[in-house]
Amino acid sequence: MFLLFDLDRTLWDFDGNAERTYRAMFAQFELEKLCHADFETFHDRYRVINDALWDAYRNGTVTKEMVAIRRFSLTLEAFGCDASSPSIIRLSKKLSDYYVVEGVRQTGLMPGALQLLQWLESQHDRFSLAVITNGFSEAQLPKMKTSGIDRFFDFFFLSEDLGVMKPDRRFFDLALSRMNATPDQCLVVGDDYNVDILGAMRAGIPQVWYNYNNTVLPKEKTPPTYVISHLSELPALL
């Protein structure tokens, strides 16, 4: 059986790791003085802007380079800075570089992720593991290495390498053809209904929605094959 895991917020604690990085960045670049706001206020605003930019990136309306800089310049703008001024653009570039370097050094995993991977490793004759991620290539592999989880995986499928992003079914079709697997031999595990689960559905692959924050699925959405709220529930489904 092939298990295809999303990385961010499924195995790697994206939010916890990002918050630690931003907190350090906020202090180091003295953003409290510049923005006249505390870290929580700054970070809340940043998350909204970053999420919107990621949606735009998935839809192809902004480039990766634009996401990397604009998530900071637009946040600074929200706190009264002029996003078009050279000094703010320069600062945004520095913040972006800082995040790229420091962000991937964080090692926090989702609750139960390491135990799950260790259990799967003990059953290695039953399972092949793959990572399926839309994240930036230069960040995803270092993140997995630093947090020590790269060794559990036989396949790495990065959207930038495949040239197509989840939830496009071609992402999944390509991954399966490279693993020489059929949809019924696979299970996709991911936290994002609209990205991981919808994409897997389109490709005819059974799905496990890791709904760690107990989001209520709107009635009009097709229910996933399985739903779990903690990774420790996964072995019972296999």
Ligand SMILES: [Mg+2]
């Ligand atoms: Mg995710």
